[in-house]
Amino acid sequence: GQQLNQSPQSMFIQEGEDVSMNCTSSSIFNTWLWYKQDPGEGPVLLIALYKAGELTSNGRLTAQFGITRKDSFLNISASIPSDVGIYFCAGQVTGTASKLTFGTGTRLQVTL
Amino acid sequence: NAGVTQTPKFRILKIGQSMTLQCTQDMNHNYMYWYRQDPGMGLKLIYYSVGAGITDKGEVPNGYNVSRSTTEDFPLRLELAAPSQTSVYFCAGALAGGRDTQYFGPGTRLTVL
Numbered sequence: 325g326q327q328l329n330q331s332p333q334s335m336f337i338q339e340g341e342d343v344s345m346n347c348t349s350s351s352i353f354n355t356w357l358w359y360k361q362d363p364g365e366g367p368v369l370l371i372a373l374y375k376a377g378e379l380t381s382n383g384r385l386t387a388q389f390g391i392t393r394k395d396s397f398l399n400i401s402a403s404i405p406s407d408v409g410i411y412f413c414a415g416q417v418t419g420t421a422s423k424l425t426f427g428t429g430t431r432l433q434v435t436l
Numbered sequence: 437n438a439g440v441t442q443t444p445k446f447r448i449l450k451i452g453q454s455m456t457l458q459c460t461q462d463m464n465h466n467y468m469y470w471y472r473q474d475p476g477m478g479l480k481l482i483y484y485s486v487g488a489g490i491t492d493k494g495e496v497p498n499g500y501n502v503s504r505s506t507t508e509d510f511p512l513r514l515e516l517a518a519p520s521q522t523s524v525y526f527c528a529g530a531l532a533g534g535r536d537t538q539y540f541g542p543g544t545r546l547t548v549l
Binding site (some may be wrong): 327328330359369372412422424426427429 | 494
């Protein structure tokens with residue numbers, strides 16, 4: 325089965341730095357989603373993107389839906405310790421019972 | 437609303453044992469899903485349901501069964517547990533129509549020895 329390619333696999337950054345991660349697919353998606361997973365918890369939705377080229381922000385998070393519909397990007401500005409966790413991208417095709425295809429995840433560590 | 441709840445939180449099984457992972461939601465979700473997450477990996481879809489009485493296989497259904505007798509409940513059954521089923525299992529729900537965002541439960545960590 326398909327999984328989306330997500331990079332980087334892990335990042336170690338200092339508090340206050342900006343973070344960028346991306347997700348690529350061999351097939352087109354109609355919706356791109358970004359989730360965050362804290363240790364021992366289920367994924368929580370951060371940002372949803374519904375249109376090619378769309379740029380959406382949620383506080384310090386900004387995500388973009390790639391023009392080709394085969395990629396998406398997530399940026400976190402001015403990172404803080406609570407940003408630690410695993411970030412997953414997910415793609416969704418319209419009319420498929422809202423099933424999601426997940427990326428492999430980016431593990432983010434923030435040092436003080 | 438409690439959202440999506442899962443029980444148990446942890447479980448250890450012996451090879452060949454059976455068990456049911458429970459999932460309940462109180463958000464009127466039409467759609468429900470079961471995923472498994474192996475260490476260092478993303479989530480993979482096991483089974484899903486678009487409404488009571490309707491279920492379908494996902495990407496990795498072998499060794500599992502589901503039922504959806506009510507809108508609220510979507511249990512996942514392991515009949516003959518195998519070490520390869522050691523994983524963290526997540527249940528999720530979504531509303532049909534609209535933008536169908538999936539909401540996840542807290543997960544069940546299962547170890548098969």
